Amino acid sequence: MLQLYFWPMACSLASRIALMEAGIDARYHMVDLWTKKVLEDDDDFRAVAPKGAVPVLVLENGERLTESAAVLQYIADLKPELGLAPPAGHPDRYRLQEWLSFIGTEIHKGFLFPTFWYKDEASLAKPRARIGQTLSVPSAHLADREFLVGDRFTVADAHLTWALLLLRAADVDVAQWPPLAAYLTRMQARPQVKAAIGTEMQMWKNITA
Ligand SMILES: N[C@@H](CCC(=O)N[C@@H](CS)C(=O)NCC(=O)O)C(=O)O
Structure with a gap:
């Protein structure tokens, strides 16, 4: 299952919207952006993402993808039939x-x-x-x-x-x-x-x- 690191109402909200519009279930991890702690276990968020910024999308293979533009296009491309992004080359x-x-x-x-x-x-x-x-x-x-x-x-x-x-x-x-x-x-x-x-x-x- 995909996982999204987020902070409420931060730019990671766009990734949550994309996941929900795509009908893709994900696990959500809230991060305190000021202390850089993952709230559910107090882990160091910088160990997950050296940039210290959300969104971070953890892919099915465990790789971590950052930067909203990349994360949003990745989510869209998981469901090409929905047209959440035009196809490559268009x-x-x-x-x-x-x-x-x-x-x-x-x-x-x-x-x-x-x-x-x-x-x-x-x-x-x-x-x-x-x-x-x-x-x-x-x-x-x-x-x-x-x-x-x-x-x-x-x-x-x-x-x-x-x-x-x-x-x-x-x-x-x-x-x-x-x-x-x-x-x-x-x-x-x-x-x-x-x-x-x-x-x-x-x-x-x-x-x-
Ligand atoms: N270029 C990144 C920027 C991400 C970003 O700045 N996220 C903010 C929340 S909206 C953040 O996590 N800031 C914490 C920090 O920069 O320390 C993107 O577009 O995803």
């Missing part, structure tokens, strides 16, 4: 990779990561100044499209859904970009997306209660 596969890279670098590392990890104002001024321009790109793209790539839900949508949820938590009002707000509402209405978010929100509430 022009849309590169569009998928284009979006996964944009979300992971420009939105996640460019804004969300500094916002939640470097909380001092000086470090945040430039990311804050830039995020509007960054978000205008997926907003324009989604003005007349239901999904980021092609005409069906892909793992790029799992990734963007997570990022948009966190933007709200970072005090960025997604309503400023009506196509993004409508998109987030659509994505959250998908039963598996809703269930994945509900599961992690509950965990997050339990942790912070």
Whole structure:
């Protein structure tokens, strides 16, 4: 069985969404990202993943895969019939990779990561100044499209859904970009997306209660 190391509402949520949309059962291990401990047994998370970051997907053969873009495509490719990623060689596969890279670098590392990890104002001024321009790109793209790539839900949508949820938590009002707000509402209405978010929100509430 696949295993996913995660922290509630962290970027590993996109991998949980992908697993659930794919109908793949997995074992989930919660990690405290600050102490780098695996919570169920107090093991050192860095022994599992030297990067010290989630997501980490443990494959059936025991290998560990990191980086959301790779993990998401791996999960999608386990169920090619579902179209969670266009097939290799299809022009849309590169569009998928284009979006996964944009979300992971420009939105996640460019804004969300500094916002939640470097909380001092000086470090945040430039990311804050830039995020509007960054978000205008997926907003324009989604003005007349239901999904980021092609005409069906892909793992790029799992990734963007997570990022948009966190933007709200970072005090960025997604309503400023009506196509993004409508998109987030659509994505959250998908039963598996809703269930994945509900599961992690509950965990997050339990942790912070
Ligand atoms: N490039 C990685 C970034 C992963 C990442 O930054 N994960 C965050 C949670 S959203 C984390 O685990 N941070 C802990 C740390 O960097 O120490 C990816 O896209 O998967």
